Structure formats: structure tokens, C-alpha cells
Amino acid sequence: MMILVHLSIFFSILFISLPSSHSCTANDKNALLEIKKSLNNHPLLSSWTPQTDCCTVWSGVQCTDGRVTYLTLSSSYFSGNIPPAITKLKSLDILFFKYSNFSGPIPDNISDLKNLTYLGLSFNQLTGPIPGSLSQMPKLQAIELNDNKLTGSIPDSFGSFVGNIPALELSNNRLSGKIPESLSKYDFNAVFLSGNRFTGDGSMFFGRNKTTIQLDLSRNMFQFDLSKVKIARSILMLDLSQNRIFGKIPRVLTTLRRLERFNVSYNRLCGKIPSGGRLQTFEPSAYSHNLCLCGTPLKAC
Numbered sequence: 001m002m003i004l005v006h007l008s009i010f011f012s013i014l015f016i017s018l019p020s021s022h023s024c025t026a027n028d029k030n031a032l033l034e035i036k037k038s039l040n041n042h043p044l045l046s047s048w049t050p051q052t053d054c055c056t057v058w059s060g061v062q063c064t065d066g067r068v069t070y071l072t073l074s075s076s077y078f079s080g081n082i083p084p085a086i087t088k089l090k091s092l093d094i095l096f097f098k099y100s101n102f103s104g105p106i107p108d109n110i111s112d113l114k115n116l117t118y119l120g121l122s123f124n125q126l127t128g129p130i131p132g133s134l135s136q137m138p139k140l141q142a143i144e145l146n147d148n149k150l151t152g153s154i155p156d157s158f159g160s161f162v163g164n165i166p167a168l169e170l171s172n173n174r175l176s177g178k179i180p181e182s183l184s185k186y187d188f189n190a191v192f193l194s195g196n197r198f199t200g201d202g203s204m205f206f207g208r209n210k211t212t213i214q215l216d217l218s219r220n221m222f223q224f225d226l227s228k229v230k231i232a233r234s235i236l237m238l239d240l241s242q243n244r245i246f247g248k249i250p251r252v253l254t255t256l257r258r259l260e261r262f263n264v265s266y267n268r269l270c271g272k273i274p275s276g277g278r279l280q281t282f283e284p285s286a287y288s289h290n291l292c293l294c295g296t297p298l299k300a301c
């Protein structure tokens with residue numbers, strides 16, 4: 001049943017990818033066959049045969065002009081390390097290995113993939129640090145590494161991206177320590193750090209002139225003064241719950257008409273919840289378990 005579901009996903013992707021007039025280049029075909037070998041000729045890759053065109057009939061593969069630009073290996077039936085030969089697919093645009101039970105480190109030289117826009121390695125068993133070299137990938141728009149077992153902090157090199165500023169989805173790992181202050185100059189579209197062990201300041205993700213839409217710092221040990229941060233008007237989702245954040249809830253939040261999700265529960269906030277905007281529409285649980293927050297939807301001050 002699982003196999004059928006996955007195959008149908010692969011085939012729908014294949015149909016979207018048609019048509020490609022060029023057949024698979026030898027370099028890319030060889031790299032894919034190497035990948036298949038390192039996955040012990042997994043049955044899910046039975047369509048990957050040397051006699052056929054990798055651009056038209058191989059499951060999980062898409063090409064542009066004969067070069068492999070899309071590769072997905074998404075099935076809990078894979079295991080072992082991420083196949084090193086992926087770094088030979090120089091034209092890759094999208095790499096999507098989700099729920100694949102891959103373990104071991106993220107290869108450092110994955111940054112050789114200069115055309116990669118999407119790195120999706122969520123829901124695996126990956127260990128070790130986030131490679132600092134990811135900041136050297138000029139086209140990267142999203143780094144999705146959530147739900148792994150990664151350790152260390154956000155690399156210092158993330159203070160100097162050479163190209164795009166990618167969305168960061170790093171939730172539910174074992175990341176720890178302080179976030180580099182140098183990240184404050186970046187205008188991230190979305191940052192998800194929930195469920196790690198980050199400490200210290202988290203205010204570098206805020207800024208009045210930023211266009212950040214989603215910011216989730218929940219379930220960490222961040223410790224900073226919320227009264228002092230400048231909230232971007234673009235914010236739709238702000239989850240700061242379960243940290244050690246102190247100070248007051250900024251009044252400017254009452255001016256955010258589009259705020260859809262907001263949660264500051266389980267912190268050390270104090271003072272009256274500013275009234276206005278959408279702030280009174282959230283459940284009490286969005287504010288509960290603070291030092292001394294009061295006012296609707298909590299008890300009167």
C-alpha cells in the first residue's frame with residue numbers, strides 16, 4: 001500500500017516534468033546508478049536501469065535539457081547514509097529526501113550543488129552539525145532540516161550568505177547554544193527553530209523593516225527582553241512559547257491586522273496585554289504561564 005502511494009506521487013511528478021526532448025547525460029546517469037548502488041539496489045529504484053533514459057522513466061527523477069534537476073527519495077524504506085554521489089548531480093535544483101530514514105552526517109560538499117534552490121532533508125535520522133558550507137550556495141531558497149538529530153548551533157558562516165537568504169526550517173533537532181548575532185542583518189522570510197536547545201538572545205530575527213512572515217522560536221531556552229524588539233508588520237505567525245523571554249508584550253502588535261497565530265505562553269513576561277487588533281482573539285493558552293501577564297483574555301490587572 002505504502003509503495004503504491006509513493007509510486008503514484010512519483011508518477012504525478014513525472015507527468016508534470018514532461019516533456020524533455022533531451023535524454024539523460026551520461027554523467028548524471030552514472031551518478032544516479034552510483035546512488036542506486038549505495039542504496040543496495042533498493043527495490044523502489046527498480047525503474048533505474050542502465051538501458052533506459054533516466055529523464056523519462058526513472059522514478060523520482062526529473063530533468064531539464066538532459067540534466068537531472070530534481071531528485072526525490074521519499075520513503076521510510078531507505079536507510080544508511082545520504083549517498084555521496086548526489087554531489088555529482090551538478091544541475092540539481094531540488095533535492096527532496098523526506099521521511100527516508102537516512103542517518104549519519106549531511107555531506108559537507110553538498111555545497112558543490114551551486115544550482116540547488118531547495119534542500120529538503122526533513123524527517124530523517126541525520127546527526128552531526130549543519131554544514132557551514134550551506135551559506136556558499138548562491139541560489140538556495142529553503143533549508144529544511146527539521147525532525148532530525150542534528151547537533152551544534154547555527155553555523156557562524158550563516159552570517160554571510162553569498163546569495164539568497166534561505167528560509168530556515170530547523171525545528172525538532174538537538175541544536176543548542178547561541179545564535180550568531182550577525183544573522184540580525186538578514187531579512188528571513190521564515191524561521192522555524194522550535195524544539196531545540198537554543199539559549200541566549202533571539203532578538204536578531206526581529207526588526208521593524210523586515211518582511212518576515214513566520215517566526216517560530218518556541219520550545220527553546222531563549223532569553224531576551226520582548227519590550228525591546230521591533231516587530232515587522234509582515235508577521236502572520238509568531239510563536240515564542242516555552243522560553244525564558246521577559247519584558248512586556250509590545251503595543252505595536254495591536255496594529256498587526258493579519259496576525260493569525262500568536263503564542264507567548266510559558267515565558268517570564270509581565271504587564272498588561274495591550275488591547276486592540278487581534279490580541280484579544282487568541283485563547284488564554286496563548287498567554288498563560290508567564291510571570292505576571294494580565295488583561296483580556298487573561299484576568300483583569
Ligand SMILES: *[C@@H]1O[C@H](CO)[C@@H](O)[C@H](O)[C@H]1NC(C)=O
Pocket residue numbers: 084085087088107109112
Ligand atoms: C563529496 O564527498 C564524498 C565523501 O565525503 C565523496 O564520496 C564524493 O565523491 C564527493 N563529491 C564530489 C563531487 O567530489
Ligand SMILES: *[C@@H]1O[C@H](CO)[C@@H](O)[C@H](O)[C@H]1NC(C)=O
Pocket residue numbers: 067090091092115
Ligand atoms: C544552473 O542554472 C543556470 C540557469 O538556470 C543554467 O544556465 C546553468 O547551466 C545551470 N548549471 C548547471 C551546472 O547545470
Ligand SMILES: *[C@@H]1O[C@H](CO)[C@@H](O)[C@H](O)[C@H]1NC(C)=O
Pocket residue numbers: 076077078079080101103125
Ligand atoms: C531506519 O534505519 C535504522 C538504522 O539506521 C534501522 O535500524 C531501522 O530499522 C530503519 N527503520 C525503518 C523503518 O526502516
Ligand SMILES: *[C@@H]1O[C@H](CO)[C@@H](O)[C@H](O)[C@H]1NC(C)=O
Pocket residue numbers: 208209
Ligand atoms: C526603516 O525604514 C524607514 C523608512 O523606509 C527608514 O527611515 C529607517 O531608517 C529604517 N530603519 C532601519 C533600522 O533600517
Ligand SMILES: *[C@@H]1O[C@H](CO)[C@@H](O)[C@H](O)[C@H]1NC(C)=O
Pocket residue numbers: 218241242262263264265266282283285286
Ligand atoms: C500556546 O503554546 C502552548 C505551549 O506550547 C500550548 O499548550 C497552547 O495550546 C498554545 N495555545 C495557542 C492558542 O496556540
